[in-house]
Amino acid sequence: MRKWRRTHYTDQLGPEMDGQEVVLTGWVRDIRDLGKICFMVLKDRRGTVQITAPKKVVGEELYEVISGLGRQYCVAVRGVVRAHPEAPGGFEVIPREVEVLSKARYPLPIDPTGRTPAELDVRLDARVLDLTRDEVRAIFIIQHEVLRAVREFLSKEGFVEVFTPKIIATATEGGAALFPVKYFDKEAYLAQSPQLYKEELTLSFERVFEIAPYFRAEESHTRRHLSEFVMIDVEAAFTDAEDVMEVLERLIRHVFKAVKEHCRKELALLGREDLEVPQVPFERLTYDEALELVRSEGFDVPWGEDFPTPALRALGAKKPGFYFITDWPTASKPFYIKPRDDRPELCEAFDLMHGWLELASGGTRINDKELLIRRLREQGLNPANFEHHLKTFDYGMPPHAGWAIGLARLMMVITGKQNIREVVLFPRDKFRLVP
């Protein structure tokens, strides 16, 4: 079907083009048939334009075609631009020929104009149609810019983008529940993190990053958890936690600047024109300081434990922007995090927070094999299950550090959306496997 080649997007038209013939393609957003004149709003990915069909001008036959169109029909229109003071934007297109490329069947599951609102769950069931709305699509255009900016920044910082396996042999790290998959005649699992692989790769590339989906079979049923989610992972040789925290906060700043500069229209659609580029460095709060704050709010959290959600909310109320929580109790963090030399009950781990939302976590890693084995045992894990990983520590493993940030959580902060499902195209949780 080559007959209809678009000559212009709707946002490339204007009253100064009066008299010019154009070919437009898109979807019928609205039809207003007044009897002897019919107005059709044509939408493409860049905007809308009014197609005006006066019966006397376009003739009986074409008038029937146009007034017979329905919302969300996919159409091509050949017509002439005409300046007209009463048309939106001061111009309209008088059609000469209209071809229906695809019809819509009614009833549509949601109103594509958004005038009759639908709940998120209903919208997700009809996600593809939901995405015809500019304000929904804006989220993902912003995400595209975020990813572009992340790659730009990390590349400039000397990081190499890599891919590590998403099908893995064993439940390497313990902890989070994994999804088992059949792998020929073996049982395998979907990766919950690239942690061990990215550490190993610092031995050769020194600085790597990976942007990929991960899978966790948790019971979590909250506004900020999904079973499948994209993480941006970074790992760097010859660095410690403080070094990579600086990379992280500068990255966040770079991303916010890029979004602010390149996604003005999309931010406006989401009511986020006021998005502020955060200043660096972000505030550093030690675990002990955070604990004290939380306790002063009346939460009885024992030393050594992670903060329960209500405590984090209280913390977020006091610290609404970006901040780090550092120097966590060693026992509260994974085995590969390096304990502090001076106080081994604490470790060189950090979390990046935005208000009460945990965005990223990272730290200095252990590069001493014997210590790593001891830490595995202390966490109740069997070193034999980490044979391949431990072997790489015999090849000159450099000291290294890194972090991982949840892409969707970052998108929640940028877009102001309160439910992670809003910022994921086709979210997966315990109760949703389709579409």
Added chain:
RNA sequence: GCCCCGGUAGUUCAGCCCGGUCUAGAAUGUGCGGCUGUCGCCCGCACGACCCGGGUUCAAAUCCCGGCCGGGGCGCCA
């Protein structure tokens, strides 16, 4: 997994507490008709729904129990 709240046309909401007046109301949508400047067009007519199963009752959208699904919270989330 636990707690609270909810499930009514395609969508969004009313009715439910206090069972009968519900042949279930509205908006939007869809269909048909009318209308030459609309832009959430307007006017008229029509179409379309009580989540599933069981129970109580003369009678259930309404009360009770179970299930499924949804919203929120918590837990889990190295």
